[in-house]
Amino acid sequence: MDAYKETVAYLYEQLPMFTRVGATAYKEDLHNTLALLEQVNNPHQHFRSIHVAGTNGKGSSSHMLAAIFQEAGYKTGLYTSPHLLDFRERIRINGAMVPESFVVDFTRQIQTHIDHIQPSFFELTVAMAFSYFAQEKVDIAIIETGLGGRLDSTNVITPELSLITNISYDHKNILGDTLEKIAGEKAGIIKSGVPVVISETQAEIRHVFEQTAAAKAAPIHFADQEWMVDGSDITSTHLALTLMDIRQQQMRHIKLDLNGQYQEKNVMGVLSAARVLQEKGWQLHTDQVIHALTHVKKLTGVRGRWEVIQQHPLTVLDVGHNEAGIREIMEQLRHMNYQQLHIVVGFVKDKEVEKVLPLFPATAHYYFCKAQLPRALDENELAEQAAHSGLQGHPYPSVQAALQAARQHAQPDDMILVCGSFFVVAEVM
Known part of the structure; x- marks a missing residue:
């Protein structure tokens, strides 16, 4: 067996993995993640990021944002989970998967610390991704949470922007049995002074985000109050949308290659996020944004969405x-x-x-x-x-x-x- 296959087999077999064993792999604090990151010079402090949480749509939204930054010429990291075919799908730069050699070398380097820190599979993967992004000096990294938000291993970053897609029932045994509790966990990614975009206004939990944002002095945007779908045409390969930009009173025509109708909600969150980032000085031109959204699959390698x-x-x-x-x-x-x-x-x-x-x-x-x-x-x-x-x-x-x-x-x-x-x-x- 080659070194890469051996390494991945080791990661799967030795570390508690949520996808295999469930809730017992979930750690209730960030202690392990911080301890691991300290062993590799705190890479999370050396690149800029965007943090994405939510029950559904966070993966698609992360890929859309990555496509936009790539199209605008930025060196873009993307961390998502789980993977479909190859472990390396979780960690990409400009759509290309992390090299097998990096996975092998990083695991060897951290091996001595694994025994006393005893991280989960996810905690180790987060440390690996952050190390890779820091080493490769990415301009920005789009970081998708795994489970929840507040106690998620990724929640050690201070991003440029937080994006929360939607809240519904999932992992109730871990995140809580009401939408309010689940929203509270997801709202845990909101940081002091960092703008947050909520893709979908859900009346029964809106207050959770507003209260957290107010407490953290974080500017909050509800995307579906900034955009309105005026018309849509769904084919088996594309989703063509006509969107009303409520703030600028303008129509936008977008043809998405992520063609599930459910992408309507995600794209509004992504467009609001792009606008906030433009206002922060990121050079994301409207034509680049629209072109990127038509070519997300090609730019980022996303699969499995309709x-x-x-x-x-x-x-x-x-x-x-x-x-x-x-x-x-x-x-x-x-x-x-x-x-x-x-x-x-x-x-x-x-x-x-x-x-x-x-x-x-x-x-x-x-x-x-x-x-x-x-x-x-x-x-x-x-x-x-x-x-x-x-x-x-x-x-x-x-x-x-x-x-x-x-x-x-x-x-x-x-x-x-x-x-x-x-x-x-x-x-x-």
């Missing part, structure tokens, strides 16, 4: 995996033309599957499957729960077997949708 991998039958992958994410996918389905819908679906155990399953259409054919990781929900158990919600289908022991069955049954005019978990989508790729 991604069309085949036309006949239309086959779409989407990493949406919680209640709000699945709602958005179902909304998007209403814009698609097909004869019969086939859904390949699998979940992880700590999702509230009983709340998500009733959102799925009873008219689709289902292929229940289990991704290859310890946290995956058993396919037979999923099929049983789905039957209670009136969903009919068969269980398959693997994602590949489920997809193969869907392809065998689907006619050219049908549609196959793969969703429920990052890990299910990754195995299709």
Whole structure:
């Protein structure tokens, strides 16, 4: 086995990893992250950043912002999680993944400290990303939180701007069982005097952000009060939007290559963020912003957001995996033309599957499957729960077997949708 594969295997096997074991990998403070960063000369103090949190949309928004900075000529770091195919997708500069040699060398360098600090997989990855960005002297790094915000390992930076996309129920066992508690955790990324953009105004939790921002003297912007969608056209490859810029009383036409309808909310947050950053002196020209949003996939390498991998039958992958994410996918389905819908679906155990399953259409054919990781929900158990919600289908022991069955049954005019978990989508790729 080569050194890179060995290193990644070591990281997966030796460090507690949330995607594999769940809540036990989540650390309740920033102590480990700060201790690790101290061992590598506090790299987080040596580059400028933007911090992005939220339940859904934070990944897409991070990629959009990275695309904008790249298009404007800035050397742009991007830290996101989880990855789909290769660990290095988490850490990129100008769309290119961190070299295998850096992953190997960094892990070796920090090895002696791993035993006494005992970091989680995520904590170590954050330290690795920050070290890489500092070493490569990026102009800016877009940093996506992992879980929550207040106690997230990434929350050691003082960014140029904080962006919070939306708040819905996810990881309730860790972040709290009310929207207000979850919003309080996400609001933890708001820093003294640093502007914050909230992509979506949610009446029941608006006060949480306003109070936190006021306490920190942080200027706050609600993006959907600065922009209004005047018209949209959805195809399987693009989302064309006409947006009203309420502040400047101007119309903007934007064609997004991230084509899920749910990107409407994200793009407003990104446009407000870009404007605040322009006002802070970043050279982000409007034509560069619009051009970047048309080429996000090419610029940043983002995948798995309403991604069309085949036309006949239309086959779409989407990493949406919680209640709000699945709602958005179902909304998007209403814009698609097909004869019969086939859904390949699998979940992880700590999702509230009983709340998500009733959102799925009873008219689709289902292929229940289990991704290859310890946290995956058993396919037979999923099929049983789905039957209670009136969903009919068969269980398959693997994602590949489920997809193969869907392809065998689907006619050219049908549609196959793969969703429920990052890990299910990754195995299709």
